[in-house]
Amino acid sequence: MGSSPGRKAFGRHEFWRTTAFKVTLIHILLTLLGTIVLSGIAWWATTRFALQQIAAEVERDTGVLLQSAQLGGPRSLALAIEARIAADPSGTQYFLLATANGTHLAGNLARAPRGPGWETLQLERPGPAPPGELLAFGTPLPGGAFLTVARDIAPVRALEATLLGAAGWVGGAALLLGLGGGVLLGRGATRRAAAMEAALARIEAGEMTHRLPLRGSGDDYDRLAARINATLDRLASLMTTLRQVTDDIAHDLRTPLNRLRQRLEAGLRSGDTQGASEAALAEADKLLDIFAALLRIAQVEAGARRAGFAPCDLSAIAESAAEVYAPAAEERGQALEVAIAPGITCQGDRELLTQALANLLDNAVKHGRQGGRIRLALDAGAITVADDGPGIPPEERELVLRRFYRRDAARSTPGNGLGLALVAAVAELHGMALRLEDNAPGLRVVLALPR
Amino acid sequence: MKILVVEDDAETAEWLRRGLSEAGHTVDHAADGRDGLFLASDGGYDVLVVDRMLPKLDGIGLVKALRAAGVKTPTLFLTARAGVGDRVEGLEAGADDYLGKPFAFAELLARLNALARRPPLSAEPTVLRVADLEMDLLKRSVTRGGQRIELQPREFRLLEFLMRREGQVVTRTMLLEGVWDFHFDPRTSVVETHISRLRAKLDQNGAAPLIHTLRGAGYVIRAP
Structure with a gap:
């Protein structure tokens, strides 16, 4: 079939070379990137917030314990610590009261931080459980003792893990949906492009009446x-x-x-x-x-003649044409009535306008009624040439503007069937509207001048 | 007359040479623009016939070079392209007349005669005379044998065109171009009609006819 050379010239149909595939790929990559950035921000903000919460609790506990130390001295502090440990069944609160040289006075924490302020400590757990992490705050007490309050931050780590898992699910889902949607959309687009291409290939192969398929969706x-x-x-x-x-x-x-x-x-x-x-x-x-x-x-x-356009005195052209055709009209016993307004000008090609007008008058003389009347009029709006001959039926008015079209009635008169074709071309070149009208009886040709 | 034909097509050149020789003229031929320029600038020609499209140097360039060198030999352009733009370009370059191919030989002869005998502008006459017919260009009046003849403006121009070329053949095309400024054939008997009206006005009361028709060539005005 003739369509194969066309196909060959543009390469085979491969999905990965289509626009749809490329768009899908870019779409998926962007979706993934978005998921990663979003999850990262969520992760960072959430952890930060959870840690701040824990730090606030540690600070509050430290404050309370320091108050009891002030009121009741070291002993009361040790009692308060023990009481708090006893009151924490979840086992996430850790305390340590030690002397300046590190002797353990009270609390459930094995090791004190190296100095005052915040520090993260490793927490050895009994059994196979993995080591935990503690957020600790050390405060030196008057008299040389050192108070440490700490909290297990395992919940934060758990939250992190949950968030990561969720991000994974979201990313995976976005990937799958993007891929699926992309393939679906892409295949639709690709199929339609392929259909258009196939139709064009058939036209290229010579089926000139074939046309591209339309869905009617207006997309x-x-x-x-x-x-x-x-x-x-x-x-x-x-x-x-x-x-x-x-x-x-x-x-x-x-x-x-x-x-x-x-x-x-x-x-x-x-x-x-x-x-x-x-x-x-x-x-x-x-x-x-x-x-x-x-x-x-x-x-x-x-249209090459348009370059030579100059102001033309239409009135003078019309006068001259009327004079040239007056004898011919007289010979056929026709009265040539002339109504030319003076001083009408337009941009144009004088010679072509002269010839167009000459052709119209020539037609009027040849096809007008013998002994009839011919009227040539020019005003600011139009050039009109009218006769009272047999005229042209409406259905033929378009045809007579074609090259070589000669009405059966005109075949007996001399002429080559090119006169009106030239008039039409000249009118078009000058932006004039050419109208063939019924002069009842006869033909009236109107060349409407451009505004 | 001594005529130089600058034409690259050998067949056309031979046709021109033979026709012009038969009409009693001496003809030289150049096959390209450069040879043409060389021969023409040597001078001594009454009129030049130059093809528009020529090898080495085209007709426009040839005429421009000639005019720049001060050679004023009347020149007629021959061309297959006779559009308005081409004609204007040719005349602006310094050519004196322009004839589109194909053409009738009589047309060429008449135009060459008219060109060669063109009177110098300085000696512009104010009164034209043919036998007892007199045209006063200043008073715009025409008399024959002392009798005044009333002419329409266009008839006056037609008669003036003929009288300025007394004894020369004037073709229908030359009249259409020179009197009506029609550069195409309007396919009507406008020239014939105007000539016959003019004759009727000039040859009143059995006066001998002055305007003669030369069949297949054109018209000539001369004393009977």
Whole structure:
């Protein structure tokens, strides 16, 4: 099938090369990073808060014990310590009252911190249990004794572990969800891109009428596909026009070429080369006229002439054109009525405007009624050329602007079917709106000037 | 007349050479712009026929170089590209006339004659005369045998165009360009109609016709 070369040129379909895959990957990485940062902050804040809580309790206990020491002396302090240990069934509170040289006076703590202030101590536990950690605060007492109050911070560590576990679960879940969602979304997008690509490959292979599939959801893929379809429609219509113009040219040039050939052949047969040459020359001139007109239309349509635009005196152009065609109208017994407002100007190409107006008048004289009236009017809004001939039925008004289109009724009159095509091209170049209207009876051509 | 043809297409050049020779002119030929410039600046030509597109030095460059060197030989451009822009560019470069290919040989002959006999601007006459027909350019009046003839402005211009070229062939295209400023063929009998009206006005009361039609070539005004 013709679609394979197109496919080959753009590489095979591999999921890891698609935009969807890349987007999914980036999405997952970002999710993971977010989870890690969030968990880190939560972990740090929570632990800090828990430790502060414990430190506050230690400070409060120290304060209470110091108060009892002040009131009742060392003995009362030792009693207070023992009482507190007894009152703590959970076994998370630790105390130590020792003399200056380290002799144990009271409490359940084996070792004192090295000096006054905060310190973290290792706690040896009996049995296989792992060593704990204590947050301890040492206070020197008057008289040389040293008081230590400590708390087990195992709950904080437990909280940390829980938090870490939770972070792991959240991260894992985010990873799974991101992956799953990414693959799902990505496959949808990839599938639609692949469908569009396949459709384009078919068009590329020559199925010019094929179009991209639409879902009707109006999402960005649909809008893109609709836009591509509209572009393809436009190209197709341009191609049709081009093909038709080419066909028309080939067909319409064949007729005069054939006549040329017949004339020459007849001359050779009859021996009247003089007459045949003259007739052939006339035919050749007609052909050259057609070519000149075609080239001119093409030149105008290409828009290159716009560079040479200058202010044009439309009134003078119209006067001149009216004068040129007055004798021709007179010959057909037609009255040429002229209503030209003076001093009307526009930006444009004087020669093209002259020729457009000349073509309109030429048509009016040729196709207008013999002995009828032709009206040429110019005002600030429009150029109007009207006749009272048979006119053009509405359904044909668009067609007569095409190259070589000649109405059946017009075939008996001389002309090459390019006059109105040039007028249309000139109007377009100058931003004028060309309208063919019913003059009841007859045809009225209006060239609306740009504002 | 002594004519220099600068044309790179051998067949066209030969066609021009033969046609102009048959019309009684002396023809030299250059196949590219540089040779053309060399021959033309040597002078001695009454008129130059220069193709627009030439190898080595194109027609525009050739004419510009000639004019810069002070050579004022009348020059006619031949070109396959006869759009408005091309024509203006050619005339601005210093060419005196412009003829699009393809063309009728009679058209070329008439234009070359008109170019070669163009009167110097300093000697601009104020009164034109052909036999007993007189045109006063200052008073804008025309008389024949002393009888005043009333002309429309366009008829006046048409007659002036012809009288300035007394005895020379003036083609239909030359009239359309010179009198109506139409650089395309309007496919009407406007020239014929205007000429016949002009004739009717000039040749009143059985006076001998002054404007003559040359079949396949154009018109000429001359004494009977």
